[in-house]
Amino acid sequence: MAKHIGKQSIKFENKISVISTASTVGTKEGEGPLGQYFDVILRDAVDGEDSWEKAESKIVKDNLSLAVKKAELNMSDIEYIFSGDLLNQGTGSAYGIRDLERPFFGLYGACSTFGESMCLGAVMIESGGASKVLVGASSHFCAAEKQFRFPLGLGTQRPLTSTWTVTGDGAAVLSKDGNAPFITGMTTGKIVDFGITDANNMGAAMATAAADVILTNLRDFNLSPDYYDLIITGDLGYVGKELTIDLLKKEGVDISKNYTDCGIEIYDRESQDTHSGGSGCACSAVTFSAYFFDKMKKGELNKILFVPTGALMSSTSVQQGESIPGIAHAVVLENSFEGGI
């Protein structure tokens, strides 16, 4: 049985292993600094389909299937799929997963969805209800821009605070049997609203939620930030990362020495012109699945706090003048189970 720890954390009693991951990304992400780590790099934004939305669903289907194949399993071995995306009504996942014929839990945590998938997948295994689950999240630059901001054809100028939605899908197979790394704990985020109303400044909108859940994780498990080899937020970008460091400094916690953000890792700042960095559900999902998972497997990282971050607005809520609430979920991943949190 898991233990509820502190205010909003869980420590797992079972060894919940991440037995495989898979990552599929778009051309731009493939050209970035992490290009060599991705399993599949697409040649264009439609991937043989006739719309961006259908392309996203194809990416979901293919990448989830790849994660299962890399685990040397068949799709029928997977007891549950947990997945979500940014498209209205989660159609990126729904149409992608339709042909996989597995029991499905659709999630929406905006760009924090991969964190939510990992947490609920781990809880499912801990409950005894499953031994193998597949978790994932996806996003698509073109489909997201069209839906949340402006049609791409308009050529609207992007402000410097804006981030670039990652095209891709990240997925992992979690299992009650397997090797390191293990999901040893989790801290589920509350919705935190900083009062930001600019849909082109999501880093700021999410920074309070990230800071809140990191602080709660450290307090719940009674840890200092240097317990972790690295603390990794999802898609705050340059603007949000600095804000998160500042917010935690005010609480007496310095994460500046062992902290990065997937939105900063995934694109080259100088040559790729994304302004504040990467974002989207796929940002943390593919960066973890490709890069950080690899670093854990090689023992270059042994204890990480992985914190996918999300901004919970819609175009309707922004048009109605609502501020943008943020949420973030923290997943503790460790190579050593016994010596862990």
Add this chain to the structure above:
Amino acid sequence: MAKHIGKQSIKFENKISVISTASTVGTKEGEGPLGQYFDVILRDAVDGEDSWEKAESKIVKDNLSLAVKKAELNMSDIEYIFSGDLLNQGTGSAYGIRDLERPFFGLYGACSTFGESMCLGAVMIESGGASKVLVGASSHFCAAEKQFRFPLGLGTQRPLTSTWTVTGDGAAVLSKDGNAPFITGMTTGKIVDFGITDANNMGAAMATAAADVILTNLRDFNLSPDYYDLIITGDLGYVGKELTIDLLKKEGVDISKNYTDCGIEIYDRESQDTHSGGSGCACSAVTFSAYFFDKMKKGELNKILFVPTGALMSSTSVQQGESIPGIAHAVVLENSFEGGI
């Protein structure tokens, strides 16, 4: 520890009690046959807010708070909230839950969301990660029509296969300690696509998913339909209910004697002019929370199979010519834990 049973079911080892429910509905639902059972009936569609979307969020917040109050708890006693709705990016839930300051898992299962909430809430308790969780789902007729079909002001005629989206929120507090009814099992649905492309015929789009999960539940637990006092689908309406009965008859299973649908129960067929019945996340959520929970508490029903049903399309996917995939999740609720499944 829960047990994974058969193809896609779980039997809970812990007594997961539904300790309270709350239901808030719109005026039309309040005028229907279940009017006397609802906790709150709103006087109009905006509930003091300046948009339908903001009204939905207020309903979510107020109704979740009411469920906690009826359980004689404080919101701070709730360890996790699981909730979702039909609005783009789940803003009905997000803005409603923002002020409640509890760890939050956002879900999207279209109108099956209340089933998904109950299942994942129960799994969370079974895992040991929580002792009290709050689960819910909401929808709003005006906001949903505007988003999925036509602006209401157009006065577009509705075909006879169309259903009426329920305005409201249904919620329940689940606890590891408490009295009957208990959630004793669950069967998670797969996405099933019948090839329906008419967004005004969702009953047909969801019927195959409903039939599939009911059949799987009966086979996984080795039960005949008459094990249950009542099998209750979420929002298939008159069209979808008949289809579900027919589909199961072809499999040699007759559920016609002990089967109803929340979309049929909630409105009066003759006087309320909803055509095929009610739909929306709130349809099953409020009908269970108000009516069927009451019948279980009184012992008039002792074993039910509650099957919220969802249609996983968006307006974009419909415009792109995609068919409408369905999903349904089955929750086993029983008054006797020891003598249960």
